[in-house]
Amino acid sequence: MLRVAVVGSGPSGVYSAQTLVQQDPAVLVDVLDRLPCPYGLVRYGVAPDHEKIKSLQNNLRTVLEHERVRFLGSVQVGTGGVPAARLRELYHAVVYCVGAATDRHLGIPGEDLPGSFSATEFVSWYSAHPDAVADGFVLGARSAVVIGVGNVAVDVTRILARGAAELSPTDMPQAALTALTASRVNAIHMVGRRGPSQARFTTKELRELGGLPDAEVGVDPDELALDPAYVDPSALPAVQRRNVEVLRGWATEPSKGLPRRIRLRFFLRPVELLADGGRVGAVRFERTLPDGRGGVTGTGRYEDIEAQLVLRSVGYRGVPLEGLPFDPATGTVPHLAGRVLRGGVVAPGEYVAGWIKRGPTGVIGTNRPCAKETVLSLLEDAAVLVGKDVPDDPLVALRAEGVEPVEWSGWRAIERAEAELGASLGRGVVKLPDWESLLAAARGTVS
Template sequence: MLRVAVVGSGPSGCYTAQSLVQQNSEVVVDVLDRLPCPYGLVRYGVAPDHEKIKSLQNNLRTVLEHERVRFLGGVRIGPGGVPTARLRELYHAVVYCVGAATDRRLGIPGEDLPGSWSATEFVSWYSAHPDTATDGFVVGARSAVVIGVGNVAVDVTRMLARGLAELSPTDMPQAALAALAASQVTAVHMVGRRGPSQARFTTKELRELGGLPGTGITVDPAELSLDPAYTDPSGLPAAPRRNVEVLRGWAGTPPDDTAPHHIHLRFFLRPVALLADAGRVAAVRFERTAPDGRGGVSGTGVFEEIEAQLVLRSVGYRGVPLEGLPFDTATGTVPHLAGRVLREGAVTPGEYVAGWIKRGPTGVIGTNRPCAKETVISVLEDTAALLHKHLPDDPLTALRAEGVRPVEWAGWQAIERAEAELGAALGRGVVKLPDWQSLMNAAHSSTV
């Protein structure tokens, strides 16, 4: 049997495991994850009010319950955990599906002021990611600025405008629910440096903002008209054309001034500094931009300040280097040839990548399927050479002998039961456990 370790249990990892066992009946797969919970960004990145997308977990579950697939959670790979060199000794092949673990920064003065966060930190908080280090995001904030015009920016904007009645049925952790329910944020400004035809959100996500109860939408038609494609969007591809049409409709409708929340969609503004008052962020200074005729924008020398006690930057993700693997700092990816890791231009037998660490943070969840399939084809083409490696009988036995105590599938099921019980006790549905201690206590209760 070909033994393969897949590092990462998000969509790219699960699709890799699925493709491996579907295409070859003599492959067994261990899916390892640093977290005790599977599903990656489907669990910890999809907004809690997006139940349909979150239901993808059911599809990923069928992969991890396959008879030739084994989930091993709570296993750190790299410094402080299992070295990548040791992983290569335990498996014929290792496929790294670790995503893009950090955020792009703005690189402007004031970015690190208290009250300024990455959108990913905010998402991790309301998604109960156990690495979340704070819960004080919305304390004292009345106005928020979200920098970026992609789907993550829309998600965090929507969460700031949601009320208790809408958030309570979700699996959001209790502390985040209570904080958002008590939030004093009434104005959210979502700001992009380019025009509406170049925004990265999907039309479905955009339209959701217009359907939020008690929330008015403000769009300035004069600002939109700076985009050459705004007046006549007929030449745009379908997705940006629909976005422009939605924005045109809002721009032509007077906002509801009586609504308790207001979302202001702004364009052609580039952040240049975060301004402080009493040691915390108090406003964002923007420079007005204009199309440069080459698909980009240039500054105009005209500046504007928007009040904000909370700033969330949502300007993209970036991969981080993996111990023992080559890394391209320019792209934030591992160099590869059809998924095979390249070292100094040469293929490294037995090492592969899939997902964002392979291609960069692009595409939607479904994009990971063909990406994983390409890598799996490479693995299976290399099978004859890979099988020459001598392995221990069972890598899990070897890991346990070295002090690793993985959370197996029964442990994950125990976490699920604990979250259901917590929700029932709170008069809600399933409620996520928000910290490492409670997750590990629940996981290991299955072995007591």
């Protein structure tokens, strides 16, 4: 029987496992994850108020409960954990689905001032990721700037603008809910260096900003008109054209006098974060204009926007995994149709899928064809791979080496603990926010 390890239990990892068991009636798959909880960014990246998208967990659950799939959480692969070389000894094949684990930087002065965070840090905090910033967020700021105009930027803007009544029914951890309920932020600026026709958000996400009960959206029509495609959107792809239509509507809406205001800004490039009393106090932007080639050029004119909180949302980047080749230019593992390349040569038994394969592009569903391509490559190699001697059960070997995985029963115990926590707080399910409480729940040692 072909034994395969899939490293990562997010969508690309689960879709890889699903394709394996569908295509090969004899394959056995172990899905390993560094965290004790499955689902990757579906659990820790999708905003808590997006219940429909989060319900994708039910589909992923079906795969992880398959009789020939086994979830092994709390298993570190690489530095400080199971070496990649050891995994190759324990399994006929290993598929790495480790995502893009870090953020891109702006590379400007003041980026590291207190009060400046990556949007991912903010998302991890309100999603209860156990690696989230230890001190959390004290939202005493009056004005926040979100740098970026993709869906993550829209998510963090929306969460900042929501009230307690809207957030309480979600699975947001209690500390984050308390902080957001007490938030003093009443002005949120979402800023992009290019124009509205080049923004990366989807229309559905954009429209949600206009439906918030306690916030209104403002757009400057003169700023929008700097984009030639805004003036005449007829040649734009459908999504961008719909985005422009939404923005056009907001540009003509009168103020509603709501307590919070979201302002969408375009053609502004951040050049410096300015300090005030040792913390960020404003962001300096340079006005840009279209260069006629899809980019922008600076004008030498500057504008400062007050901000005691800055969330930087300018993209993700893959990081090297010890024992695997890595291309720092693309932030990916070199591959040929999912087969890992070492020095330009296929490395037998090693594969990649998801963002570490193709870069941080696409939506959740993009991972399905990506995973299928990789798995079909693996199965083409299966006749050779299965000839390698591996243990009858790699889990026995891992345990003998001191690895104590959280199996599916442990994850179910975490789910029960989160339901009980929510009930005790008069809410629905509430996520456990730290390693200690997650592992205590998984091991059945909750006091």
